[in-house]
Amino acid sequence: MPPLNKGTSTYHVIQGLYWRDSEGRLLAAEGSNSHTLYEMWPLLCAEIRSNKGLMDRVELPSGRHINTLRITAYIPALENIRLSFPPGRQHEELITRVAEIKGLDGLILGVLTSRPKSLAGDRFDTWAEHFILLETQFEPFAPLSLSSHPEHRKVSEQVAGLFEKKLKNASRDDQWKACGRPNFINRVYGYVQKSQPILLCLPAFPCKSPNPNKVGGTMPDLAEYIALDVLHDFVKDICKLYPPGATLWIISDGHVFSDCIGVDDSKVDAYDARLIEFYTEKHPAEEGTVSALQFKGLRDIFMSNSDSFDSFQKSWLTSAEVLHPVETARTDASELCRKLLLGVSQADRGFIRKCIEEQEPHALQLYRGQTRFMLEDLTMLPSVIRLSNKQKKKTAAMVAQEMISRNQAYSNLVELLLPNYVRLSIHAHDNAGPKFAVRLLPKSMVRPIESLEDRHEPISTCEFQIPTPWHNSIIKVEGDELMYLARAEVAKKAVEGPAFEGSWVDSPAGGFFGIKRQTMVLEEKASIVIATAPLPAMMAEFTATIRKDQLMVLVQGGMCP
Missing domain, CATH: 3.30.450 (Beta-Lactamase)
Incomplete structure (x- = not known):
């Protein structure tokens, strides 16, 4: 633990x-x-x-x-x-x-x-x-053993190979080969041995960041839709080699965190609805097959079963505390689900705080990193922007601690309810299991960048922790094969300068920033130098510097009469 x-x-x-x-x-x-x-x-x-x-x-x-x-x-x-x-x-x-x-x-x-x-x-x-x-979706599966059927073992290994090739993201201290792959295979084997559809889950797709410097809007855009296609294609590849098929459940964590990051519950609902609408329009259900992707969130988890929810009484949670470090509009249903989440599976807040204060290495690193991230993410919120810098830092620190607490609670809940599932994660893990890190945006299609000028150079810090679609935007540069993932301000600043032009593009396939290079950009004002000589004629030399694919071109004039 x-x-x-x-x-x-x-x-x-x-x-x-x-x-x-x-x-x-x-x-x-x-x-x-x-x-x-x-x-x-x-x-x-x-x-x-x-x-x-x-x-x-x-x-x-x-x-x-x-x-x-x-x-x-x-x-x-x-x-x-x-x-x-x-x-x-x-x-x-x-x-x-x-x-x-x-x-x-x-x-x-x-x-x-x-x-x-x-x-x-x-x-x-x-x-x-x-x-x-x-x-709980717990099933009495048998573990993989020496007596397991060879064909079941083979299929399980093929699924692991497919995951490694199509979806897995490496970590700095990757344990996939040492122990992660056998653990992954064992999870898959439980379903294969019973000829059941393989079930996977991925807590992700919460909502768009509230910071307009990061994203182009509040709704899913091309970044999310590419990620959905990647996940869909991976599951369909499993189905090709394993007839019972597979389903990957996207477990939205939007209502887990939305009130911490200044996003109204209604915006999370709208984001979820559009995400599902886009997916079902592009990939309609096929008769006789299991769905490649399915979606659920906190309300589905806690309120969909009458046997459990109808016997619940709100009075049991009157003293339950849900911290709200920033202002948001909250719905009663989502707030109740947050209370249920924390009541069922939260880690002790006082203990987390004590670990941070005593500078336990893991706790301190997580807390500092989360605080820096939240300071940036919250900076444009109306309830935060008016604060002093000291107050902003204090708010970011409070949000960071609450985010750590809720993230652990949600992870614990998923562990209890989906213990047999192959658990995927957008976060960096060592891939030893039970969680396995995924790359939602493939290297062959999308490159994370920090500026358009340096877009042809990979960012080393993004090698193991890939920026997420909901904290960034897709940028398409005319003539470039790759698309780019970056903060929205990267595109906005680029078009404010002389090198690029473009704007946000609304598209049925998902919004993005469409950018193209100016046809000619003068790096400096052209200069004309007049030189005199003791000859009856004058020599005029005209120079202009043109930047195009890093080529420097010199234009010279001839002798003037």
Whole structure:
């Protein structure tokens, strides 16, 4: 678990999710502490089976039911969960319980939790445990082994090879070959072994940056649409070699962060709607095949299942705190989802702050980098632009800390709900797994730049961390084969000078900056030098310097009578 990821949310108290059969055989386990489940299972299973009649039963609107049981037997391996708590909670007595629900195939899905005693009995926490049971996409997949079918192994390896060739982004300390590739293959194998569509997920496409110096508008443009095409083509390539196909879920994180960065919830909704509209228009669903890309966000996660959401009461979250460092217009539904997110899976804010203050290396690096980024991203917000420089820095620091907290919460939630999925990320990772870094804009098509004058030279800092479509704009330069990804101000400044002309282009295929070079640019004012000589004639020399593809041209006049 990352050093900042300590807390007492539902995520942090989960020992693991598991599947078992009616006879008590453990079939699969997932979660940050799931390795302990295999160790403790004989004792735990005996406790569950011997106290089956003592289980509490919760009826659901659908007619299904959840059974819960407090575990009172002493099981030493349960103590390992304490390392997930902040130091102040690590020595409390633990209250352990299981909650189970029967699947459609007769197998039983369970969640095992151990919570500090002072926090036990909270009604929201009980709801959250049931929410995880109802919403997790956890499947009882078998791991890849020496006895695995050769054809299943071969297909899984081919998918990994396709990912490496088409989508993977390298890191400075890349662990793909050492351990990432086997982990990737193992995730894919679970689906292949059961002839199910391979499922992948990518938290991305939140909303456009609020800074007009970075982007051309508030709606998706050519940068996003290129990225969608890249993802779509990758999935379709999987389908060519694996008939059951694949689906990549884009998990929008717009409402996770929008209130931190000064973007109204309504703008996130509009961005999402246009993104989906563009994709479905260009890639209509094909009968008999699974969709290459699917989309969901916070409201889909928390509000789409009546079994879980209808049993929730808002009063359970009256004391929940969602920080809003900058001004935004927030909708009730999105604000409720943010509270649910933080309640289910947030890391402890106080612990994060303590790590920063004590200059824990990972925390300090993340905090400083995020603060610098947010200072730039927020600078044009109406509620920020009027602040003093000192106040702007303080606001950026508050937003940075909240962004770190929410990013960890969202990552934790995705881990709980989509544990079998192949997890992709737009951020730089070492590719050891469980997350694998992707490059949304291929090198053969788009080059990140910092200025148009230097556009033919790659930027070394972008080799491992690629700028995102939602923080930048696409620039097309007439006559150039590549397109360029840059802040909007790069294009705006270029057309203000003498070398380029152009403007923003609205296109059905996505907006971009269309730029072309001026046909002739005088680097300096042409100068005329008149030279006299003791001859009856005069020699006039006219010089002009013309910049065209770095060629210097000299024009000279002849003898004048």
